[in-house]
Amino acid sequence: MFILEYTTIRVLKRDKERLRRLAKLLGLKSISDALRYAISVAERELERCKGDVRVVLSSLRYAKDVGETDAGRVDEYLYSGEA
Numbered sequence: 041m042f043i044l045e046y047t048t049i050r051v052l053k054r055d056k057e058r059l060r061r062l063a064k065l066l067g068l069k070s071i072s073d074a075l076r077y078a079i080s081v082a083e084r085e086l087e088r089c090k091g092d093v094r095v096v097l098s099s100l101r102y103a104k105d106v107g108e109t110d111a112g113r114v115d116e117y118l119y120s121g122e123a
Contacts, residue, residue, distance in 0.1 A: 051059075056071065063074035109117060 059071040059074045059078070062078065063069070063071050066074065066077060068074050068077065106117065
């Protein structure tokens, strides 16, 4: 026999409202169901991500504004160093 155990968590009221809205949009019965759904989605997304996001974020320090660009010239922007 499987016994369900429960606990109480504290969330900001605005997050509770977001969970309530998510439950309604998904046709779920409760905010607990919405929370379980959100956790499942987050876990799947984390499993898909490979690598270290800190490395990506640290590379942004080398980013610069190149102004308006033409997407058809993306290779030139990336590999020639000229825009």
